[in-house]
Each structure stands twice: as C-alpha cells, then as structure tokens.
Amino acid sequence: MILDRVLEGRQVVVCAGAGGVGKTTVAAALGSQLAARGGRVLVLTIDPARRLAGALGLPDHGDDAHEVDLPQNGEAADGRLHAAMLDAQLTFDRLVREEAPSEAAAERILANPIYRQVSSAVAGAHEYMAMERLYELHSSGRYDVIVLDTPPSRNALDFLEAPGRLTRFVEGRALRFLLRPGMRAGRLGFSMVERIAGVTFLRDLSELAAGFEGMYDGFARRAADVSALLASERTTFLLVTVPQVEPLAEADFFWRALRERELPFGGMIVNKVHPGYVEGAPSARTRLRAKAKRALRDAGVPAPTAARAAENLVHYQALADRDRENIVALERRIGSGPIVEVPLLDHDVHDLEGVAAVGRHLFDQAGG
Amino acid sequence: MSGKGGVGKSTVAAALGMASAGLGRRTLLVEVASQERMSRLFDQRDPIGYHVTPVYPGLDALSVDPQKALEEYLLGQVKVRAVYERMFENRVFGYFAAAAPGLRELVTLGKIRQLLQAGRHDVVVVDAPATGHGLGFLNVPRTFARIARTGPVHGRAKAIAALLDDAQRTAVVLVTTPEELPVGETLEAIEELRGEGFPLAGVIANAVFEDIFDAGDADALAAVEARGAASAAAAAARSRLARTADQREQLERVRPCLAELPFLFEARLDVPAVATLGERLEGL
Numbered sequence: 001m002i003l004d005r006v007l008e009g010r011q012v013v014v015c016a017g018a019g020g021v022g023k024t025t026v027a028a029a030l031g032s033q034l035a036a037r038g039g040r041v042l043v044l045t046i047d048p049a050r051r052l053a054g055a056l057g058l059p060d061h062g063d064d065a066h067e068v069d070l071p072q073n074g075e076a077a078d079g080r081l082h083a084a085m086l087d088a089q090l091t092f093d094r095l096v097r098e099e100a101p102s103e104a105a106a107e108r109i110l111a112n113p114i115y116r117q118v119s120s121a122v123a124g125a126h127e128y129m130a131m132e133r134l135y136e137l138h139s140s141g142r143y144d145v146i147v148l149d150t151p152p153s154r155n156a157l158d159f160l161e162a163p164g165r166l167t168r169f170v171e172g173r174a175l176r177f178l179l180r181p182g183m184r185a186g187r188l189g190f191s192m193v194e195r196i197a198g199v200t201f202l203r204d205l206s207e208l209a210a211g212f213e214g215m216y217d218g219f220a221r222r223a224a225d226v227s228a229l230l231a232s233e234r235t236t237f238l239l240v241t242v243p244q245v246e247p248l249a250e251a252d253f254f255w256r257a258l259r260e261r262e263l264p265f266g267g268m269i270v271n272k273v274h275p276g277y278v279e280g281a282p283s284a285r286t287r288l289r290a291k292a293k294r295a296l297r298d299a300g301v302p303a304p305t306a307a308r309a310a311e312n313l314v315h316y317q318a319l320a321d322r323d324r325e326n327i328v329a330l331e332r333r334i335g336s337g338p339i340v341e342v343p344l345l346d347h348d349v350h351d352l353e354g355v356a357a358v359g360r361h362l363f364d365q366a367g368g
Numbered sequence: 369m370s371g372k373g374g375v376g377k378s379t380v381a382a383a384l385g386m387a388s389a390g391l392g393r394r395t396l397l398v399e400v401a402s403q404e405r406m407s408r409l410f411d412q413r414d415p416i417g418y419h420v421t422p423v424y425p426g427l428d429a430l431s432v433d434p435q436k437a438l439e440e441y442l443l444g445q446v447k448v449r450a451v452y453e454r455m456f457e458n459r460v461f462g463y464f465a466a467a468a469p470g471l472r473e474l475v476t477l478g479k480i481r482q483l484l485q486a487g488r489h490d491v492v493v494v495d496a497p498a499t500g501h502g503l504g505f506l507n508v509p510r511t512f513a514r515i516a517r518t519g520p521v522h523g524r525a526k527a528i529a530a531l532l533d534d535a536q537r538t539a540v541v542l543v544t545t546p547e548e549l550p551v552g553e554t555l556e557a558i559e560e561l562r563g564e565g566f567p568l569a570g571v572i573a574n575a576v577f578e579d580i581f582d583a584g585d586a587d588a589l590a591a592v593e594a595r596g597a598a599s600a601a602a603a604a605a606r607s608r609l610a611r612t613a614d615q616r617e618q619l620e621r622v623r624p625c626l627a628e629l630p631f632l633f634e635a636r637l638d639v640p641a642v643a644t645l646g647e648r649l650e651g652l
Contacts, residue, residue, distance in 0.1 A: 019373015019498050020550075049372075049549040050556060113515050152373050152498060201516045246405065247374070275607075277600035288597070295598035296589075305585045306601075312580060312608055313601040315633040322635060346610040350548040 002338050003363050006266040007034065010236045012138065012146050012229060013266070016159065017240035018250040019152030022271040022358075024048045025349050026240050026342075027149040028056060028083070029359035032070055032352075035081035036359075039144040042082045042137060043068075046130055046151045051350045056083040063087040063133070065142075070352070082143070088129035095132055099218035100211075109211040114204045126151040127162035135226040160257055164223065236266035243270050243323040248330060255334055267338035269362065270327055275343045276320035277313060285321070289314045370505075370557070371543035372550040373498040376574045378405040379637055379645070380543045380629065381495040384572075386646035388491050389426030396420065396489040397429040400476050400496060400505075404431055410639060420483070424639070428489070434472035437479045445520060470508040474521075477509060477528045484531075499542070499557040506532055506540070506566055535567035542568070544622060545575045546615035551622055570626040572649070573619060577612045577631050581605060626652055 007013060007030075015027045024045050031043035042065055048058065057066045065084040093110060100106035109115050127150075134148055150159055229235060237258055241251035251268060258265045278288065289310045296306035331339060342361045349358060369384070371377045378399070385397040399406050399416075407416045410423035416431045423429045484492055497505050509532060512525035532538050540561055544554040554571060561568045581589075586609055592602040619628070627649050634641045 021374060049552050051548060051552050200518055201521070204515070242374070277604050278597065292597040292601040295594060295596055296592065296601055299592045299594040299598045301588050301592060301598075305581075305588045308580050308585060309589055309601040309605045313597075313604045316604040316607065317600075318633060318635070346607055347614055348548040350552075 001363070002267070003030075003033075003340060006236060006238075006338060007145075010145065010234060010266075012134065012148065012235040014148045014150060014230070014235065014237045015240050015269075016150045016237060016254055018247045021240050021242045021247050022342075022349070023152075023240045024052055024149045025355060025358055026238075026269055026271060026362070027147045028052070028355045029362055030238075031081050031083070031145075031147045032068070032355060033359040033363050034145050034147070035068075035070060035079040038079040040078075040080050040082075040142065041145045041147065042084060042143040043147045043149065044084050044086060044130075044133065044137065045149040046086045046126060048085060048149070049350070053085065055351045055355070058083055058085050061087075063090050065137075068352075070356075084137070086126070086130055086133055088126050091129040091133045091136070094136075095219075095222075096215075099215045101214050105211060105214075109208065112204055112208045112211065114201070114208050115211075127159045130159075131162050131226045132222065135222055135229070138229060160261060160263070164227070231261075231263055233264065236264050238266045238269055240269045240271060242272045243274075243326045243330075245326065248326055252330075252333060255337070265337060267340060268330065268334065269340050269342065270330070271342045271358075272344040273327070273341045274316070274319040274323045276324070277317050282321040282325075285314065285317060288317065369494065369541045369543055370496045370499050370503070372553040375543050375545045375550050377498070377543045378403075378495050379409065379642060380572055380574050380649075381493050382406060382409050383629070383642050383645035384541075384649050384652070385427050385429075385493045386424055386643055387649040387652070388493065389424060390646065391650060392426070393490040394488065395427050396483060396492045397423070397427060398480055398483075398492055398494045399429070399431045400434075400494065405495070406431065409637065409642060420488075430483070432476045432479055434476050437475040438472065441475050441478060470504075470511060473505050473508040474512050474525060474528070477505075477532070478524060481528050481531050499553055503557060503560055503564070506561075507564065533565065533567070538567050539569035540566050541626065542571045543574055544571055546573055546618040546622075548614075548618060551618045554622060570624075571622045573622060573625045573628045575631040576619070576628045577608065577615055579612050579616075581609055581612075 013027075013030060015023050015030070017023050027043050027045065031041045035041040043056070045053070045056070045058070048056070050060075053060075056068050059066075063085055065082040068081040068083050070081055096109050096115075097103075097106045100109065130148065130151060134146065137143065137146055239251045239254050239258075241247045255265060255268070292313050293306045293310035296309055297303060301309070327339065327341070340362055342358055345354065345357060347354070349355060369377055369381045371380075381399075382397060385395050388395040397406060404415050406412075406423065406429045407414070410429065412421070412423065416423070416429050418431065418433045418436045420428045420430050480492055480494060483489065509525045509529035513522055513529055516522045516525065542554050542557055544550045558568060558571075585605070589602045589605045592598050619625070629645050629648055632641055632645070
C-alpha cells in the first residue's frame with residue numbers, strides 16, 4: 001500500500017544498498033509486483049547471483065532483455081516483466097560505436113589496450129555503465145518502469161557521482177594537453193607520466209585521447225540527461241538494508257547523500273527482519289526461559305526437549321528484539337521517510353516463488 | 369580474505385588475526401576500503417586510518433587509504449617534494465590517475481607488500497573487497513604488468529603479482545554463510561581462482577546454526593498446540609529446524625571447510641565474542 005503510493009507514476013526505481021542485503025531479490029520482487037499491476041516493467045540487474053539470474057531466465061552472457069515467466073501472470077493480461085543483466089563492457093562498446101565520428105575511429109578506440117582495461121570490470125566502470133544502460137533503456141521507450149539494481153559499491157557515492165565522473169573522464173580538457181606536448185603544462189605532465197608509467201603506456205593513452213576527441217559532447221549530453229532523469233520526479237530511490245548495525249549505517253549514509261544532492265528518496269526497505277515470537281517489552285524477557293520451559297512441560301514435551309526449545313526461543317526472541325530496536329532507531333533518524341519491512345523467511349530466497357513471497361510482503365504493508 | 373557481501377568477512381578476518389596473534393605470530397590486519405570496520409570491532413576511540421595501530425596483544429591494524437598510498441608511492445618515485453607537489457596539481461597527471469582505474473588497487477597491494485618486507489609482521493591478514501570485486505582486486509597487478517609494458521610501474525606490478533601467485537607466501541581464503549546465494553558465489557569464485565592460478569587455501573563457513581534439536585525433539589514439538597509461551601517456543605524451534613536443515617545442505621556444497629564458525633546470538637560483536645571465533649581458527 002505504502003509502496004503503491006511511493007511508486008505511483010515513477011519510470012525509474014533505483015534500489016541501492018550495501019552488498020548482501022538482498023538488493024537483486026528486492027528489485028525482482030518490485031518488478032514482478034509492478035508487472036502484476038499491469039505495466040511493461042524491466043528489472044536491470046548488475047552482477048546477479050547465478051541461481052537468481054537463472055530464476056529470472058537470464059543467460060550467462062549478453063545483456064538482452066528476456067521476458068520472465070511470472071507464476072501468477074494471469075491477473076493482468078497486459079503486464080509484462082522483463083529482466084536484463086548489465087554487461088559493462090558491451091555497454092561501453094556500444095556507447096563508443098554510437099558516439100564515434102566514424103566506424104574506423106570506433107575500432108581504434110575499441111582496440112586500445114588502456115580502453116580494454118578501463119572499460120572492463122575495474123572499480124567504477126560498473127557504476128557509470130549502469131547509468132549509461134539505464135539511459136539507453138529508458139530512451140528506448142519500451143518500458144513503463146525500469147527497476148535498477150545497483151552495483152554493490154564500496155561507497156554509495158561512487159554510484160551517485162558516476163554520471164559526473166563519466167563526463168569528466170571524457171571531457172578531456174587535460175587530455176588535449178597530452179595531445180599538444182609542445183605546451184608547457186603538457187610537456188610537464190607528459191614527462192611525469194612517462195617516468196612513472198613508461199613510454200608505451202603513454203603512447204596508448206595519447207592514442208586513446210585522440211580517439212575520444214570529438215566524442216566529448218555526446219558523452220557529456222548523455223551524462224547530463226541521465227543526471228536530470230535521476231533527479232526528476234520520474235525517479236525514486238529505495239534504500240535496501242538489513243536491520244543490523246553496519247548495513248544500517250551504510251543506508252543512513254546513502255540517505256544523507258541523497259538529501260544533500262536533492263535526489264528523490266522513496267523509502268527504506270528493511271529486508272530479512274527476524275520475526276518476534278512473544279509480545280511485550282524486551283525487559284520482560286528475563287523470565288521467558290523458565291516460563292516457556294514450564295509451558296512446554298505442561299503441554300507434554302519431555303524435559304530435555306523443553307529446555308532446548310526454551311533456550312532457542314530466548315535466542316530467537318533476542319534477535320527479533322534487537323532488530324526492532326535498530327528499526328526504531330532508524331525511524332528516529334530518518335523521520336517521516338517510509339520504512340517497509342520484509343521478514344526473514346524460513347528458507348533462502350533464490351527462485352521466483354521466493355521472489356513472489358518477498359513481493360507480497362513489500363506491498364502488503366501500510367508502512368510506518 | 370574475500371567472500372560475498374554480508375557474510376561477515378571483516379569479522380572473520382579479525383578473528384583470524386586474533387587467532388594468529390594468539391599463536392605468537394606478529395600479525396597485521398589490513399582493511400582496504402577505508403570503511404573503519406576494524407576500529408569499531410576493536411573499540412578504538414579514534415579511526416585507525418592510515419597508521420599501523422596496535423588493537424590487541426600481538427595484533428596491529430591498518431586501514432589503507434588508496435589516495436595516501438598513491439602519494440606515498442609517488443613521493444618514493446620522484447623523491448623531490450616540489451616536483452611531486454607540482455605533479456599532483458597537474459591536470460595531465462590527474463587524467464592519468466583517472467584513466468588507470470586499477471591504480472588505487474595496485475598501490476594498496478603495493479603498500480601491503482612493502483609492509484611485509486619491512487619485517488615488523490610475520491603475517492598480514494587482508495580484508496579484501498567482496499568477491500566479484502575481490503578477484504578483480506587480485507588481478508590488478510597482472511593487468512598492470514601487461515598494459516604498462518616497461519618502466520617502474522611494470523616492475524612493481526610484476527613483483528606484487530609474483531607475491532600473490534606464490535602459494536608459499538599467499539593464501540586466498542573465501543568466507544561464506546551456509547546459504548544458497550553466498551555458497552553459489554563462493555563456488556564460482558573457487559572456479560575462477562583456480563582458473564587464474566591464485567593460491568586458494570579454502571573456505572571458512574560463517575554463521576552456522578548449531579544443530580541443537582534432534583528428530584525426537586522435532587516430533588515432540590510438532591505435537592504442541594497450546595497457546596502462549598509453549599507455542600511460541602515450538603514455532604521458534606520449527607524455524608530453527610528448517611534453517612539448520614537448509615544450512616546442512618548448503619554446507620555439503622563447500623565441505624570440507626577450513627573451519628565452520630557458529631552463528632553468534634550475542635547482542636554485540638565485541639572483542640570477546642570475536643575472540644571465541646578466533647579460538648576456532650587456531651588450527652589453520
């Protein structure tokens with residue numbers, strides 16, 4: 001319910017958060033629910049776990065969109081869920097082909113050894129290629145909503161600053177100095193880089209710079225467009241976390257970063273919340289063990305079993321109490337921002353059935 | 369040490385560091401992304417930062433700031449501070465640093481190698497980036513040795529790659545939890561590490577639920593229909609039984625493990641709690 005309101009009219013839903021919190025699962029669950037409501041939905045995943053990728057019908061290679069066979073897709077005949085995986089290398093190659101002034105120029109860049117290094121799986125490449133792919137898919141007009149799973153950044157800012165970095169990367173004012181070694185600043189920079197990296201590296205870099213000449217405007221325009229899209233009302237950011245201290249601290253950090261950049265925050269999704277077993281304040285827990293043990297004995301459970309089960313209840317309830325405490329603290333920190341909880345399910349989520357269960361929990365909540 | 373995000377890699381790295389120190393090896397624990405998890409784990413009043421800081425008897429910690437490691441490396445190369453300062457202000461150089469995105473990883477690994485060579489520590493435990501990122505991290509020196517075909521970067525990258533390739537000096541340890549997706553990612557990483565020829569030591573399974581119930585318990589608890597505390601305890605027991613059964617299945621996919629560490633119900637992962645995990649790692 002709360003998510004229906006948050007997602008109303010959005011064309012881009014960005015799921016962000018620390019690694020291991022279930023971002024891909026949540027993105028897939030959002031996508032399947034939105035499709036069940038009758039839209040053309042695409043989930044763009046970044047480096048999904050193989051099992052989950054398989055469940056979404058994604059092949060090992062390539063970045064084409066594939067339709068997902070939803071378990072109960074009968075309700076809305078026109079709703080369709082597609083999934084695609086980001087391939088940073090393919091995206092960058094396409095971008096170069098599109099923006100290069102000629103085919104020969106594109107081929108020169110694609111064959112450059114430094115380009116191969118920059119565009120493959122090195123830190124940062126995933127972030128800005130996720131943005132580029134989002135831009136590409138959004139401008140295709142094929143989807144009503146794109147749900148974007150984000151790379152597990154070591155730093156949330158890497159992701160938010162990706163379009164700017166892409167622009168700076170190809171903006172090339174400094175690059176042009178490299179191309180004119182006659183200039184004083186150019187000569188100095190040239191000799192410095194040469195001393196550190198060696199002459200072949202420098203030659204490759206100069207050739208790459210020459211290749212990018214004439215492409216700056218195209219790159220900059222796309223980066224500006226995607227930044228504008230993310231900042232607009234067409235987009236919402238959902239922060240996915242689990243109710244433990246470290247991932248919550250990262251979610252907090254991301255939330256502040258969104259505010260500082262005036263990007264549209266939709267809500268927090270707290271995944272894998274340990275369910276509670278007894279009511280009342282945690283202060284009343286001291287007698288829980290004895291009480292449970294007595295009740296189990298009364299129900300005919302043998303004493304050793306009752307003792308173990310009572311001990312386990314105390315442990316499980318402690319996990320639930322701690323999660324509750326962390327979520328209450330989160331509510332205090334982020335104020336009115338909606339928080340949606342997904343309970344820890346008894347079995348790991350790695351198939352469409354599990355994804356559907358998470359989806360039901362996401363949308364069944366009135367929200368806090 | 370690497371592993372999927374969220375499996376407790378930093379905690380296990382800290383536990384391994386404590387175990388190593390407990391055996392009398394002078395141990396250094398290194399985190400690479402300036403996240404300052406170690407300063408929180410070891411209750412440090414201030415961030416550890418880019419200083420070798422004692423955190424536990426026999427154990428030092430360091431949080432590598434790649435920017436500082438890069439500056440330090442360049443200062444060592446250029447020697448004259450004035451030249452080096454001009455270099456940092458130079459935009460061409462700035463472009464070079466941006467165009468070589470693995471450079472930060474390279475200088476981080478270089479710093480680790482340099483610390484080992486300094487001889488103050490017998491063992492360095494590196495809390496590396498998560499798998500995916502982590503294997504890219506290990507590959508950076510090789511890639512650099514390839515693209516910078518000559519010059520100082522080439523030589524340095526080659527020396528770091530040689531250290532990482534050497535099974536006598538380096539051991540890659542993967543941490544996982546016994547769950548479907550982390551175990552799947554671990555198996556993929558094992559395949560990749562073997563393919564690339566990195567010295568894989570094995571897997572540590574973390575957060576393993578102890579099997580406290582037997583089949584008899586399950587039957588006795590299944591019959592409980594009472595309300596209140598008895599049904600709550602039975603429900604919690606059923607949840608645990610389901611989880612331990614799933615975990616057992618997942619553990620089979622990665623066994624034999626170097627170690628299996630128990631799930632900790634403690635309210636806070638403090639030094640004594642991590643030390644109990646460390647005790648389980650002393651045989652490694």
